[in-house]
Amino acid sequence: MKELFLTQKFESTAVNTFKLSDRPPIFVAGEGPWLFTEKKERYLDLVCGSATTNLGHNHPSQQAAIKEAIKSGILHTGTRLMSSFRAELYSGLSNFLGSEDISIHLANSGSEAIETAIKLSRFLGNKEHIIAFEGGYHGRTLGALSATHSEKIRLPFIGKMGDFVSFSKYPRKETEIDTCLERCEELFKQQLKKKISVAAILIEPIQGVAGVWGPFPTFLEGLRKLAEKYDCLLIVDEIWSGIGRSGKKFSFQYSNITPDLIVIGKGLSASLPLSAVIAKGDLLKRWTAGAHTSTFQGNPVACAAASATLKEIEEAKLIEHVNEIIVPCFEKFSSELRNIKNVLEVRFVGAQCAIAFENSYTANRIQHEAMEKSKILTYGGGLRGECVMIIPPINISKKILSTALTQLLELISEMSNHN
Ligand SMILES: Cc1ncc(COP(=O)(O)O)c(C=O)c1O
Numbered sequence: 001m002k003e004l005f006l007t008q009k010f011e012s013t014a015v016n017t018f019k020l021s022d023r024p025p026i027f028v029a030g031e032g033p034w035l036f037t038e039k040k041e042r043y044l045d046l047v048c049g050s051a052t053t054n055l056g057h058n059h060p061s062q063q064a065a066i067k068e069a070i071k072s073g074i075l076h077t078g079t080r081l082m083s084s085f086r087a088e089l090y091s092g093l094s095n096f097l098g099s100e101d102i103s104i105h106l107a108n109s110g111s112e113a114i115e116t117a118i119k120l121s122r123f124l125g126n127k128e129h130i131i132a133f134e135g136g137y138h139g140r141t142l143g144a145l146s147a148t149h150s151e152k153i154r155l156p157f158i159g160k161m162g163d164f165v166s167f168s169k170y171p172r173k174e175t176e177i178d179t180c181l182e183r184c185e186e187l188f189k190q191q192l193k194k195k196i197s198v199a200a201i202l203i204e205p206i207q208g209v210a211g212v213w214g215p216f217p218t219f220l221e222g223l224r225k226l227a228e229k230y231d232c233l234l235i236v237d238e239i240w241s242g243i244g245r246s247g248k249k250f251s252f253q254y255s256n257i258t259p260d261l262i263v264i265g266k267g268l269s270a271s272l273p274l275s276a277v278i279a280k281g282d283l284l285k286r287w288t289a290g291a292h293t294s295t296f297q298g299n300p301v302a303c304a305a306a307s308a309t310l311k312e313i314e315e316a317k318l319i320e321h322v323n324e325i326i327v328p329c330f331e332k333f334s335s336e337l338r339n340i341k342n343v344l345e346v347r348f349v350g351a352q353c354a355i356a357f358e359n360s361y362t363a364n365r366i367q368h369e370a371m372e373k374s375k376i377l378t379y380g381g382g383l384r385g386e387c388v389m390i391i392p393p394i395n396i397s398k399k400i401l402s403t404a405l406t407q408l409l410e411l412i413s414e415m416s417n418h419n
Contacts, residue, residue: 001026019380020368030057033396035377043371044404046390047379051208051240051352054267055312056393062271065308069301076299079106085300085307092307093278096249096314097262103284105277106298110239110265111139113275114202116292117261118143120277121200121233123287129191129198131184133170135210135383138202138237147202166191170207171216181222188230200233200261201226205251208240211354211382211389212347215246217255224257233260233283239275243267244313244394247322247350267394270309272302318394325398326351330390333405340409342416344386353390355412360385366412374407 003026011017017024025043029036033056035043048054055062069085077083086106094100105120107113122128132138132147139148146165148154168184171177184201191198201223206214220236227234236259241251245267252259258280265275273296277284313319330353334346337355345356357363363380366388370376379389390408392401 020364020371025371032056032058033393033400041375043375043377044400045377046392046404047377048391048393050266050379051245051391052266052270054244054270054318054351054394055309056395059270059312061308061312062305065304066271066301069304072300074300076296078295079293079298083298083300083303085303086298089298089303089307092310093276096243096310097278101281103279103282105279105284105292106303107265107275107277108273108294108296108299108302109139109141110237110263110275111141111144112294113239113263113265113277114138114144114147114237115141116277117235117263118147118200118202119292120261120279120284120287121235123291124283125197125199125232127197127199127232128164129196130165130200130202131168131187131198132165132202133204133207134167135170135207135213136167136202136204136237137207137209137240138204139239170203170213171219172213174216177216177219177222180219181226184223185226188226192230198230198232200235202235202237204237204240205254206241206246206349208245208352209381211356211387212349212352215251215254215349220252220255220257224259227260235259235261235263237263239263239265241350241352243270243309244319244322245351245391247319247327249313249319251349268309269302269306271305272299274299274302274306313394316395322351322394326392326394326396326401329398329401329405332402333409336409337412340413340416343412351392351394351396354381354387355389356382356387358386362386363388366415369411369415370408374404374411376404376408378408 025037027035028038033045035045090104105116107116134149136149138144145154146158149167166187168187169180171180205220224234236252238250242264260280262278268274330348337343337346347354363386367378367380370378379391381387381389
């Protein structure tokens with residue numbers, strides 16, 4: 001197979017293509033939640049390009065917007081020139097958030113948007129330190145990687161360079177919230193003692209890749225107070241859980257706070273590379289022109305896809321769909337899974353569900369079997385890679401999702417009996 005040969009020969013090994021299989025399926029088409037191989041084999045995509053293709057594949061309104069943008073003939077302008085597609089997205093984001101009192105910086109990937117948020121927070125107060133959280137994932141470029149907790153991912157590249165970030169404890173249950181807030185305040189005090197000022201607290205209101213932890217509304221509210229007390233920014237990383245995936249427009253909306261910076265990516269365009277930082281008020285207008293640019297930011301075609309996505313989420317009432325259709329499916333699924341020996345815990349919020357097993361070996365085996373036997377694609381996550389995660393498009397039908405969950409339940413149960 002030519003594709004397999006070429007990918008194996010040339011692709012960087014840092015990419016995860018062959019994690020589950022030496023001969024993974026090669027997809028040539030997509031429609032809704034389905035992906036198709038050349039041989040017309042059909043797979044159910046419960047990965048969504050790592051929580052990105054929230055409208056599924058080949059969505060008509062997204063396709064129409066992309067085609068329209070391409071038809072304009074302008075595939076790239078760069079930010080030194082104005083573009084109607086960018087302007088329209090600014091308006092779309094403001095409507096989606098329900099606030100005009102914001103400023104916006106577009107970028108290309110989640111990591112790049114995190115870099116933007118970190119740089120802005122350090123620039124504004126002339127401060128340096130960032131407080132991030134155990135289990136948090138913020139990306140792989142050096143700044144974002146510094147705030148990504150996993151030592152396996154971070155240490156080979158960052159080493160001592162990463163010491164502008166310290167990691168505070170993230171609650172794993174409600175009863176840990178007070179202790180976690182105390183620990184966080186301790187970190188502020190430690191930095192102050194060293195005469196180092198804290199620029200920002202950076203947090204995922206729901207930890208996604210770590211296996212769906214949260215939301216913990218009072219924790220976020222406590223962090224908001226600490227940010228006020230120590231005069232730093234509160235940055236919420238909504239790259240994974242934002243734009244409807246959590247069952248709210250943004251996962252911080254489970255609590256009663258206003259963040260200083262909201263970082264989004266993935267589901268924003270739900271297709272083409274695009275991310276953004278949305279700041280409260282004029283925060284993003286306080287740095288100097290040219291302080292942070294990149295060539296492709298605000299690409300017109302990606303902006304058109306994002307505007308169409310935001311519109312579709314509102315018009316098709318997809319947040320309601322998540323809460324009324326997807327969540328009940330996960331409720332049923334999780335109560336059935338709890339009787340299975342191998343399953344340690346099931347956590348879900350909105351359109352994301354993590355099934356925790358003893359170790360990553362078991363989780364990988366289940367993912368592999370689901371792909372090979374049931375033609376269902378799932379995501380691997382968890383603090384130690386011990387979770388099989390189900391990340392459906394947020395518009396998936398009840399019938400398709402519940403049939404797939406029944407198949408997964410049977411598979412997990414069967415594999416548990418053979419252990
Ligand atoms: C919460 C969170 N932040 C940041 C990132 C990094 O985004 P990207 O992979 O687009 O750079 C991810 C990616 O999974 C994420 O889940």
